[in-house]
Amino acid sequence: MEKIKVVKKQILQRKGDLHSKSYKVESGLLRSYTIDDKGKEHIFMFGPEGWIVTDYVSPNEPCELYIDAIEDSVIVPIEKTSSQDIDLKKFIKRIRVLQNRVIMLMSASAVDRYEHFISTYPNIIQRAPQHMIASYLGITPEALSTLKNQRLRSKKK
Amino acid sequence: MEKIKVVKKQILQRKGDLHSKSYKVESGLLRSYTIDDKGKEHIFMFGPEGWIVTDYVSPNEPCELYIDAIEDSVIVPIEKTSSQDIDLKKFIKRIRVLQNRVIMLMSASAVDRYEHFISTYPNIIQRAPQHMIASYLGITPEALSTLKNQRLRSKKK
DNA sequence: TTTATGCATTAATGTAGATTAAGAAATTTA
DNA sequence: TAAATTTCTTAATCTACATTAATGCATAAA
Numbered sequence: 001m002e003k004i005k006v007v008k009k010q011i012l013q014r015k016g017d018l019h020s021k022s023y024k025v026e027s028g029l030l031r032s033y034t035i036d037d038k039g040k041e042h043i044f045m046f047g048p049e050g051w052i053v054t055d056y057v058s059p060n061e062p063c064e065l066y067i068d069a070i071e072d073s074v075i076v077p078i079e080k081t082s083s084q085d086i087d088l089k090k091f092i093k094r095i096r097v098l099q100n101r102v103i104m105l106m107s108a109s110a111v112d113r114y115e116h117f118i119s120t121y122p123n124i125i126q127r128a129p130q131h132m133i134a135s136y137l138g139i140t141p142e143a144l145s146t147l148k149n150q151r152l153r154s155k156k157k
Numbered sequence: 158m159e160k161i162k163v164v165k166k167q168i169l170q171r172k173g174d175l176h177s178k179s180y181k182v183e184s185g186l187l188r189s190y191t192i193d194d195k196g197k198e199h200i201f202m203f204g205p206e207g208w209i210v211t212d213y214v215s216p217n218e219p220c221e222l223y224i225d226a227i228e229d230s231v232i233v234p235i236e237k238t239s240s241q242d243i244d245l246k247k248f249i250k251r252i253r254v255l256q257n258r259v260i261m262l263m264s265a266s267a268v269d270r271y272e273h274f275i276s277t278y279p280n281i282i283q284r285a286p287q288h289m290i291a292s293y294l295g296i297t298p299e300a301l302s303t304l305k306n307q308r309l310r311s312k313k314k
Numbered sequence: 315t316t317t318a319t320g321c322a323t324t325a326a327t328g329t330a331g332a333t334t335a336a337g338a339a340a341t342t343t344a
Numbered sequence: 345t346a347a348a349t350t351t352c353t354t355a356a357t358c359t360a361c362a363t364t365a366a367t368g369c370a371t372a373a374a
Contacts, residue, residue, distance in 0.1 A: 036265075044256070058246075095255065102201065102255060102262065129322090141323090142363080286351065300331050300332075303355095306353090320370085323367080325366090331361105332357100334357080335357105336355095339352070340349100340350080
């Protein structure tokens with residue numbers, strides 16, 4: 001239950017590491033992500049204050065995801081060992097978010113996904129760099145940039 | 158704990174229905190899916206024998222997903238009411254599958270996703286119609302068809 | 315201050331997969 | 345069985361987004 005401070009860009013966990021933990025974010029912003037075989041990053045989730053960032057592997061399995069800090073942050077690492085914090089509701093919530101993300105990725109265009117992202121995580125847009133938001137949306141930074149222009153233009157009219 | 162028989166194409170649950178249940182599959186094959194605003198189906202998961210098919214909403218919320226039978230099946234509906242079958246491990250497993258699916262959708266090409274699907278669910282390929290597999294992969298049936306040819310051609314050489 | 319290094323933008327060109335359409339096979343229904 | 349319906353395939357065309365590359369702007373380092 002100790003709070004620890006981490007600085008921007010500090011890596012908390014790497015893919016393949018053992019003893020995966022959960023991280024409760026007191027302040028700041030974390031992210032979890034993978035790196036594919038072409039070396040490309042894919043952001044899995046953002047973790048602003050109040051969120052818990054976890055790689056859903058059992059504590060004795062190697063991690064699937066990298067976790068690092070986008071901003072200087074204060075976090076509380078939580079051991080996964082005991083069956084303590086089985087907050088089932090949070091699990092179900094998490095599954096639903098993923099469920100929606102899968103559906104989004106399958107059915108919605110990049111513009112729609114961006115719109116959805118804005119309305120769901122309005123404050124993260126300002127805090128995370130563009131290329132990370134692009135990565136979360138599953139598009140390139142270039143595509144995000146032009147997409148934003150199109151949006152502006154069509155709204156201005 | 159009663160087993161019930163359902164026939165091919167029988168719908169167990171519609172989006173918006175209340176009193177969502179889980180369905181343990183004794184034999185046969187179920188699927189869960191959404192229908193987007195363009196009327197297009199997106200298969201969320203296949204449930205062959207041994208699997209439990211669930212829409213992860215709390216029992217008093219309206220369903221997000223449709224669930225129906227791809228083959229004549231024998232299933233056991235499970236009430237979600239009590240906190241009985243909180244098999245946490247299954248939850249975590251489910252999240253991991255989703256986690257992988259998201260990563261797949263973001264980083265892998267249609268061919269790679271197909272390869273992955275084949276190796277993960279070899280028997281479903283033969284049992285579900287192509288257009289459903291295409292839907293699961295997030296591509297059109299036409300794209301799946303041509304993709305299969307390319308695969309064959311490159312292997313024959 | 316100057317010089318780097320990283321990040322965002324724009325534009326030209328390329329490509330995976332969507333769409334459309336038509337026909338062939340297979341399966342279901344009568 | 346034939347007729348109807350559903351499923352699968354093929355090919356032509358189209359489009360959203362990727363890739364590449366060049367340019368401007370930050371922030372950070374020297």
